[in-house]
Amino acid sequence: MLAGLSVAGSAIVAACGGGTRTGSAPTASAATTASASAAPVATPTCIVTPSETEGPYFVDDRLDRADIRVDPSDGSVRRGVPLSLTFNVAKVGTSCTALQGAQVDVWHCDALGVYSDVSAENTVGKRYLRGYQVSDSNGKVTFSTIYPGWYQGRAVHIHFKVRTFAAGQKTFEFTSQIFFDDATSDEVFKQAPYSSRGARDTRNAVDMVYTSNKNSGAMLLANVTGLGEGYQATFAIGLRLA
Numbered sequence: 001m002l003a004g005l006s007v008a009g010s011a012i013v014a015a016c017g018g019g020t021r022t023g024s025a026p027t028a029s030a031a032t033t034a035s036a037s038a039a040p041v042a043t044p045t046c047i048v049t050p051s052e053t054e055g056p057y058f059v060d061d062r063l064d065r066a067d068i069r070v071d072p073s074d075g076s077v078r079r080g081v082p083l084s085l086t087f088n089v090a091k092v093g094t095s096c097t098a099l100q101g102a103q104v105d106v107w108h109c110d111a112l113g114v115y116s117d118v119s120a121e122n123t124v125g126k127r128y129l130r131g132y133q134v135s136d137s138n139g140k141v142t143f144s145t146i147y148p149g150w151y152q153g154r155a156v157h158i159h160f161k162v163r164t165f166a167a168g169q170k171t172f173e174f175t176s177q178i179f180f181d182d183a184t185s186d187e188v189f190k191q192a193p194y195s196s197r198g199a200r201d202t203r204n205a206v207d208m209v210y211t212s213n214k215n216s217g218a219m220l221l222a223n224v225t226g227l228g229e230g231y232q233a234t235f236a237i238g239l240r241l242a
Helices: 182-188 212-220
Strands: 012-016 035-040 046-050 082-092 096-100 103-107 130-134 140-146 157-166 169-179 223-227 230-239
Touching (some): 096 230, 130 140, 169 212
Antiparallel strands (some): 082 140, 103 130
């Protein structure tokens, strides 16, 4: 089920602060060359951690958008508990400095564990819960999405890919996944439409990706807090580009 990781450039990533327990050239709007700010990012010391597998469901749909809940094929909105997802991207050197102009793609399953635009899921042509943003001068990208559901054999997770481009050509690529505290997922899955699926079969401690590379998933836990009727998740990543 899992495909190997393809990396252009360094294969090392640093998660700046990590989480707490609670190809092709982009479209013109994403063609900005990545650059590091002179100002250090306000994060704890960077912790070097390995990348994670891309998985079988990345599709380079080039959807430049912040709200990924909508399926552009028909305008429908995926049901689920609202989640505001923020990544803070930094370049790792002697310190972490904000990385501007990096393209950050995210993709994940819906509340019932189904991915869009995948033949094995009978969803080809659907493009919900997929999209990218380009990091701003603070290295920040934010997506409006829903809390991900689960599917057989995997703990709750969201995939992300960071790419940089120069003169329209890809110069660096890094792929990984973020995970969610099991207690938070338990609370979310009591609600509809998640509750219609019954108990999930895989928690973080036995997930094949979470436990790979000496339990590296523990370094990839999102920092999740309540936000109105939904949640806010943040995760800071640092890339060693050379």
